[in-house]
Amino acid sequence: MGHRVSTKAAVCVVFVAANFMAIMDTTIVNVALPSIGRDFVVDPSGLSSVNVGYMVALAVSIPVSGWLGNHFGTRSTALTALLLFTVASGLCATAGSLETLTAYRVLQGVGGGLLAPVGMTMMLRAFPVTERLRAQQYVMLPTAIAPALGPVLGGWLVDTASWHWVFLVNLPVGLLALCFGLGALPDFPGESAPRLDTAGFVLAGGGLAAILYALTGAPDRGWGSGAVVVPLVVGAVFLAALVPWELRAKHPMIDLRVLGDELFRTTQLVLLPTGAAFMGVLYLYPQFLQADLGYDAFHSGLATFPEALGMLTATQIVPRLHDRVGPRRLMIGGGAGAAVIIVVLAILTVTPQPLALYPATYLLGASVGLLFASAQNAAFVTIPASRTADATTLLNMQRQTAGAFGVALAGTLAASLAGTGGASAYRIAFFTMAALCLSASLLALRVSDRRVREAYGAAEPRPGPGKVLGRTAGP
The missing domain is CATH 1.20.1250.20 (MFS general substrate transporter like domains)
Structure with missing residues (x-):
């Protein structure tokens, strides 16, 4: 397949498909939450872990995506993230309790957090500056359609089938993109990444995760709640400490x-x-x-x-x-x-x-x-x-x-x-x-x-x- 598909086309197909799933997943699940609550006999206020787990995992994995892409190669990192997201989607559909669904959503978040930055890196390396505007006609598809399509598709799937299908819908897209990527996606090596900047990872991932956790719960808990104020402050301190650390680090995780x-x-x-x-x-x-x-x-x-x-x-x-x-x-x-x-x-x-x-x-x-x-x-x-x-x-x-x-x-x-x-x-x-x-x-x-x-x-x-x-x- 590789000799028949151009590098640019291969990157566009895999990136658009993967990013589409990851972005749509942030809105499609919201429609299914009432149905999930009824099945698991959980009060609506107790369902926040389904989205919070996904968002926190997303936040932790985004900062390390650049290092992984440089260390293992963008091709391997992107395809592994795509596989993880697709498998986790299937597991979410089989969940029999809120706890297992939350755990599977965390796996989804890890895959989703790696997909967007690594895919965008491949796009930037595949297309020269003078061709990127044309490439954006395809790259913007997930950003444009996925958030709006999520509630429409999710509502229809829940009404006509069951909440399980808001996760199963990812499987055909993920598997097709994975098979295509295995045969056609090239690698785009970057600068060498000698070892992981562990302190930078903890500060960046922990700080972003804490802030997203606080923001996700703020509307329900209130901005003055300890469950919002504490992680918000901790996250801000972590990210503030990240700046001098990364500027001094010999091999920063994020330059x-x-x-x-x-x-x-x-x-x-x-x-x-x-x-x-x-x-x-x-x-x-x-x-x-x-x-x-x-x-x-x-x-x-x-x-x-x-x-x-x-x-x-x-x-x-x-x-x-x-x-x-x-x-x-x-x-x-x-x-x-x-x-x-x-x-x-x-x-x-x-x-x-x-x-x-x-x-x-x-x-x-x-x-x-x-x-x-x-x-x-x-x-x-x-x-x-x-x-x-x-x-x-x-x-x-x-x-x-x-x-x-x-x-x-x-x-x-x-x-x-x-x-x-x-x-x-x-x-x-x-x-x-x-x-x-x-x-x-x-x-x-x-x-x-x-x-x-x-x-x-x-x-x-x-x-x-x-x-x-x-x-x-x-x-």
């Missing part, structure tokens, strides 16, 4: 010097509030539809799906606008557009217009997609291939933290303000998410289009007739 790259650092600052707002809205919007408009889980998922179509549209537009408009303006426009649309959603919570909700969510997805696609491309244009593993690890740590914070903030606002009236609580929460998007738009003012153009110019001979910067003109 934090990559943050010295101004373009990478700035784009991460832009993506942080955007990711928080995006995941916060994806959490709030179905809750509003179900609580105030009477939608069931399946139909609220369908009403959310236009967001995915909007993001897909944006990924097709960005490569055409990138050279003409520049990533800076695309990020500013995407963040500002998302803020405006979220304000519209906030207004619609007062006077609901179901027909207006669909185009609004589509435009939200398109706006966020403009920012995501532009920022993720700009983030890596000045990062050398030898440091892509460190950069992708940091990006995925930022992404998980941002998403967890956005959901925690949105859930806390909606719950704490519930006494003021459902619509009022959702409106204030939506306004907060809009403010986050606006802050991302303002941070994008610091992005330098000149640096991006210089990186493209260094990666490709000066454009001549029939070419534009970064790609060949024409279809």
